[in-house]
Amino acid sequence: MSTPLPLPVERALRKLGSDIELARRRRRISQASLAERMGASVSTVRRMEKGDMRVPIHFFARALHVFGEVQALANLLDTAHDDIGLTLMDEQLPKRVRSKPPASGAL
Template identity: 80%
Template sequence: MKTEKNAKHSDGNDKVTSPLPLPVERAIIKLGHDISLARRRRRISQASLAERMGASLSTVRRMEKGDVRVPIHFIARALHVFGEIQSLAELLDTARDDIGLTLMDQQLPKRVRNKTPGTGAL
């Protein structure tokens, strides 16, 4: 899928959006390919997956092609059908966000002092 195709919304609006960064586009295309592979390995037809997801056949086809306009809830539904919904739930687990935790640690005070009596401390 070319990023130029994503320049306009699919609802007919002429509102121009910024093109997707190439790594984002590649990741979405890979995810679609992986969903297709997972479906075929489980011997599930596209029609059956669509029915189990509560989606249309065209949505499943677009999702497997890496169409960026497929809403994330359909991807979540596909993961649920495959028994992989936990991987989405843990995608950006804040307890394991090394960068975020490091940034928070940098903001910690160098030392903590007890408040002196009479300054409002209990």
């Protein structure tokens, strides 16, 4: 038995699927054409657009690539902008930094 997805995760997947459907329709691309460009079946595109959690993430990535938006996926958890992680790291910094005495025999 698998653990149920948290409701915010389900909502996010449904929204992503809905956004992909809207992007496809605005570009006047059929589900069959999107499926062909993604290397997927039409049923996979339909499931993805419904936010089906069983659709592997690489299909969402392929759809984003078709729409020229794959960089958005690459930047989802950009560590350079991870405010919480950076704050936690900063809390571990030493309060003082002392100079080390020169090693004997150093020039």
